[in-house]
Amino acid sequence: MLLLLVTAASCNxxxxxxxxxxxxxxxxxGNLSINSLSELKNLEYDVxxxxxxxxxxxxxxxxxxxxxxxxxGPFGVQITDWLHRVDVDTLEFTGSLSNFFxxxxxxxxxxxxxxxxDTSAAHVVGFATIPQTVMxxxxxxxxxxxxxQSLSDSVYFTLDxxxxxxxxxxxxxxxxxxxxxxxxxxAASFVEIYTNRTFTSVDTAEFSAxxxxxxxxxxxxxxxxxxxxxxxxxxxxxxxxxxxxxxxYFLDETKTQVLDSMFLGALDMxxxxxxxxxxxxxxxxxxxxxxxxxQKLDHLKASRYVxxxxxxxxxxxTGLWVAANRGPKLSIQFTGDLNIRIxx
Amino acid sequence: MKRIILFSAAMILAGAAVQAxxxxxxxxxxHNSANAARHLPTFLGDHFRKxxxxxxxxxxxxxxxxxxxEDAREYMTADRITSGMISNTIDKxxxxxxxxxxxxxxxxxxxxLNIGGSDGRKATVGFGVNERVEMNMLFNExxxxxxxxxxxxxxxxxxxxxxxxxxxxxxxxxxxxxxNIAPSFTDMIIKPAIRLSxxxxxxxxxxxxxxxxxLFTESEGRYLDFDFNYTVNASxxxxxxxxxxxxxxxxxxxxxxxxxxxxxxxxxxxxxPRPGLSFNLGIMDIGSIHFKNGVTNMFNHSSYRYEGQELTxxxxxxxxxxxxxxxxxxxxxxxxxxxxxxxxxxxxASMGLGRMEKKSGVYYRHQLTAMYLQGFxxxxxxxxxxxxxxxxxxxxxxxxxxxxxxxxxxxxxGTFGVLAxxxxxxxxxxxxxxxxxxxxxxxxGRGADLGMLLGLTF
Numbered sequence: 001m002l003l004l005l006v007t008a009a010s011c012n013x014x015x016x017x018x019x020x021x022x023x024x025x026x027x028x029x030g031n032l033s034i035n036s037l038s039e040l041k042n043l044e045y046d047v048x049x050x051x052x053x054x055x056x057x058x059x060x061x062x063x064x065x066x067x068x069x070x071x072x073g074p075f076g077v078q079i080t081d082w083l084h085r086v087d088v089d090t091l092e093f094t095g096s097l098s099n100f101f102x103x104x105x106x107x108x109x110x111x112x113x114x115x116x117x118d119t120s121a122a123h124v125v126g127f128a129t130i131p132q133t134v135m136x137x138x139x140x141x142x143x144x145x146x147x148x149q150s151l152s153d154s155v156y157f158t159l160d161x162x163x164x165x166x167x168x169x170x171x172x173x174x175x176x177x178x179x180x181x182x183x184x185x186x187a188a189s190f191v192e193i194y195t196n197r198t199f200t201s202v203d204t205a206e207f208s209a210x211x212x213x214x215x216x217x218x219x220x221x222x223x224x225x226x227x228x229x230x231x232x233x234x235x236x237x238x239x240x241x242x243x244x245x246x247x248x249y250f251l252d253e254t255k256t257q258v259l260d261s262m263f264l265g266a267l268d269m270x271x272x273x274x275x276x277x278x279x280x281x282x283x284x285x286x287x288x289x290x291x292x293x294x295q296k297l298d299h300l301k302a303s304r305y306v307x308x309x310x311x312x313x314x315x316x317x318t319g320l321w322v323a324a325n326r327g328p329k330l331s332i333q334f335t336g337d338l339n340i341r342i343x344x
Numbered sequence: 345m346k347r348i349i350l351f352s353a354a355m356i357l358a359g360a361a362v363q364a365x366x367x368x369x370x371x372x373x374x375h376n377s378a379n380a381a382r383h384l385p386t387f388l389g390d391h392f393r394k395x396x397x398x399x400x401x402x403x404x405x406x407x408x409x410x411x412x413x414e415d416a417r418e419y420m421t422a423d424r425i426t427s428g429m430i431s432n433t434i435d436k437x438x439x440x441x442x443x444x445x446x447x448x449x450x451x452x453x454x455x456x457l458n459i460g461g462s463d464g465r466k467a468t469v470g471f472g473v474n475e476r477v478e479m480n481m482l483f484n485e486x487x488x489x490x491x492x493x494x495x496x497x498x499x500x501x502x503x504x505x506x507x508x509x510x511x512x513x514x515x516x517x518x519x520x521x522x523x524n525i526a527p528s529f530t531d532m533i534i535k536p537a538i539r540l541s542x543x544x545x546x547x548x549x550x551x552x553x554x555x556x557x558x559l560f561t562e563s564e565g566r567y568l569d570f571d572f573n574y575t576v577n578a579s580x581x582x583x584x585x586x587x588x589x590x591x592x593x594x595x596x597x598x599x600x601x602x603x604x605x606x607x608x609x610x611x612x613x614x615x616x617p618r619p620g621l622s623f624n625l626g627i628m629d630i631g632s633i634h635f636k637n638g639v640t641n642m643f644n645h646s647s648y649r650y651e652g653q654e655l656t657x658x659x660x661x662x663x664x665x666x667x668x669x670x671x672x673x674x675x676x677x678x679x680x681x682x683x684x685x686x687x688x689x690x691x692x693a694s695m696g697l698g699r700m701e702k703k704s705g706v707y708y709r710h711q712l713t714a715m716y717l718q719g720f721x722x723x724x725x726x727x728x729x730x731x732x733x734x735x736x737x738x739x740x741x742x743x744x745x746x747x748x749x750x751x752x753x754x755x756x757x758g759t760f761g762v763l764a765x766x767x768x769x770x771x772x773x774x775x776x777x778x779x780x781x782x783x784x785x786x787x788x789g790r791g792a793d794l795g796m797l798l799g800l801t802f
Contacts, residue, residue, distance in 0.1 A: 025561075
C-alpha cells in the first residue's frame with residue numbers, strides 16, 4: 001500500500017519526493033598472492049649473440065667445413081632485482097631467435113633456458129629445438145610451457161648443439177644474432193624476495209558501477225539529485241611478507257584520463273610475517289575508512305576502467321630475503337556504509 | 345492490455361479490506377436477500393413470493409490493516425513526500441501480518457424460485473453467474489523498513505523479506521437449493537441450504553504460506569546472506585510471467601477464461617425457533633480451482649552469501665558492481681497447481697420486531713442482526729482475525745429500508761456502515777456498506793466498501 005501510494009503520488013512531475021536509507025553492503029573483494037604479481041607475468045629479455053660467441057671474427061672473410069658447437073653461451077639475465085628464488089608450477093617460455101649471422105643456423109639447434117650458469121644438462125629447465133634450418137635474416141619462434149622448476153635470481157640462455165653447414169669466404173658483421181625472450185610465471189609455488197627492495201604490480205581492468213540503476217542520475221534517469229554521504233570501509237588482511245601501498249585509479253573509456261582515485265594518498269597496509277617455508281605466521285589486519293562524496297560516486301559511475309597499483313616493499317624485514325609460498329595473501333574487501341537520499 | 349490494467353487496477357484499488365465479500369449490510373436488509381444468499385445460502389428464498397432476479401449487483405471493498413484514508417490523502421495531496429511521512433506510516437505497521445486486501449464481486453445474474461408448499465415457500469432453488477476478483481498481500485514491517493530505511497538498522501540480524509501475495513479471478517456458475525423443514529408440533533423451522541458452483545478460473549497468483557526470503561547483514565556489512573525459499577505460481581491463460589533481475593514482467597494477457605477450473609460449495613443451516621427469530625450457521629467458499637493453462641511456476645530454493653564483486657587483480661578482469669540483482673533470479677517450470685477458495689465460517693442471528701403483513705409478504709419494522717465471521721487463513725477475503733458486527737434496519741412500510749451497522753475485529757479493526765433500499769412494486773434498488781468510516785473519520789478509517797442492489801421480485 002505504501003509503495004502504491006508513493007508510486008501514485010510520485011506521478012505528479014511537479015512534486016519532488018525523497019527516500020532516505022542507511023545501507024550497509026559489501027562492494028568488492030579479492031585476494032592478492034604471489035601469483036597475482038603482474039611483474040612476474042611479463043618478463044622480457046633481449047639477448048645479443050655476437051659472432052665471437054660462435055668463434056667467428058667480424059669483418060674478416062672466414063671459411064668452415066661446418067660448425068658444431070655444444071653450447072653457445074650461457075647468456076645470463078637477472079629475472080628481477082628483487083627476486084632471490086622462484087619455484088614455478090608453470091612457466092611460459094616464449095621467444096624468437098633472429099639470425100643476423102651470414103650463415104644458416106641448422107636444424108637441431110636448441111634454445112635452452114637454464115637455472116645456472118653451468119652448462120650441464122642437469123640445469124636445463126626447458127628448451128625449444130629448431131626444426132628447420134634458419135637462413136640468414138630469418139627467425140625462429142617458439143612457445144613452450146615449463147612445469148615444476150626452481151629458478152634462482154637469474155636465468156641463463158644457451159644455444160645447445162649449435163650447428164651450421166659448411167661455408168666459404170663469409171664475412172660476419174658486428175650485428176649480432178638476436179634472442180628475444182619472454183617469461184611468464186603462470187603459477188608459482190614459492191618465492192624468496194630480497195629484503196629492503198621495492199617493486200610494483202599494476203593492472204587495468206574493465207569497470208562498471210551499474211550505470212543503469214538510476215542512482216546518481218547524471219543522464220536524467222527516473223531518479224535524480226541523489227545525495228550520498230557515508231564511508232567506504234576497506235578491510236585488509238595482509239599475510240604477505242611485504243608492506244603494501246595501494247591506489248585504485250578510475251579511468252575514462254579512453255584509459256587516458258584519471259577521473260578519480262579511491263584513496264587519499266595511498267592505502268597503507270603493513271606487511272605480515274612468514275616462516276622459512278613461506279607459510280604465514282602473522283597477518284596484519286586493518287580497517288581503513290574512506291569518506292564518500294556524491295562527486296566520487298559520480299566519478300565511479302562514469303569510469304570504465306580501473307587501474308590498480310600495488311607497491312610492495314620489504315623494508316625493515318630481517319634477513320636477506322623473505323619467503324612466501326602460494327598460501328600467503330593480501331585479502332582486501334570494500335564495503336559501503338552509505339546514507340543514500342534519493343529525490344524522485 | 346487494457347484488461348490487464350483493469351485487472352491490476354481492480355486488484356490494487358480493491359487493495360483493501362473490510363470483511364470483504366461478506367457484507368452485513370446485505371444480510372440485515374430484507375430487500376437484499378438475493379445478495380445475502382450469495383454469502384449464506386440459508387437466505388435463499390427469503391422475502392419474495394415466487395421469483396427473484398438480480399442483475400449486475402457489484403460489490404467493492406477497499407482497505408488495509410495499517411493505512412488510513414487520511415494517510416492516503418496525505419500522500420496524494422502532499423507537495424513532497426518526505427521520509428518523515430513514510431516513517432510515520434511505517435510506524436503504524438505491525439511486526440507481522442500487515443494485510444492489503446480487496447474484493448471486486450459482481451453478481452451478474454442471480455435467479456431464485458420458490459416452489460411447493462402451502463405458502464409457496466417450502467423449497468427454493470436458484471442459479472446464477474458471478475464474477476469474483478480477490479487479492480491480498482501480507483507482509484512484515486521489516487520489508488518496508490528495509491526498503492525505505494536501508495539494511496544498516498538490521499546489522500547482525502536476519503530479516504524475512506518475503507511478502508505473501510495471492511490473487512484470484514474467476515467466474516462462478518452456481519445452482520442453489522434450500523428446504524424448509526417445519527415440524528408439526530412446533531413453530532420451529534429448520535432450513536438447510538446448499539450452493540454448488542462450477543468455477544472457471546481466469547487468472548491467479550499464488551504464494552504458498554511457507555514462502556520465505558531472508559537477509560542477514562553482517563554487522564560490518566562484510567557479507568549478506570540471502571536465503572531463498574519461495575515459489576510463485578501464476579496462471580494467466582495463454583501467456584507467461586517472468587522475473588528478470590528486479591523487474592517483474594507481465595506480458596500481454598487476455599482474460600478470456602479457461603485458465604483453470606474447479607468446484608465450490610457453500611453450506612448452511614438456519615434454525616428459526618419462532619417467526620421473526622433466526623440463527624444461521626454457514627461455511628462459505630469450500631473448494632478450489634485447478635489452474636493448468638498458461639501456468640508459470642517461479643521458484644528459488646537456495647542460499648547465497650554475497651561478499652562483493654570478486655576481484656582477481658588480473659589484466660583480463662571485468663568488474664561489474666551491479667551484479668547483485670541477478671541473485672534472486674528464479675527457476676521456471678510450468679506445472680499445474682491448485683488454488684483453494686478463502687473458506688470462512690459465518691454465524692448470524694436476527695430478530696424482527698413489529699411484525700407486519702402485506703400482500704407481498706411478512707416484514708418487520710425493526711430488524712436486529714448480529715454476525716460473526718471467522719476465516720481459516722489470512723488469505724484472499726479470509727482472515728483469521730474474527731469479525732463481529734451488529735446491525736439495525738428500520739423498514740418503512742416495506743418500501744423504504746434504512747439501516748446502520750458497526751463492527752469490530754477483522755482486518756481493519758473497526759467498521760461503521762449504512763444501508764438504504766427501496767422496493768417499488770417488483771423493483772428493488774439499494775446501496776449497502778459495511779464501512780463508511782473514512783467518510784466520518786478519515787484518520788481512523790482503514791477500509792471502505794460499497795455494494796449495490798438492483799433486482800426484481802414477484
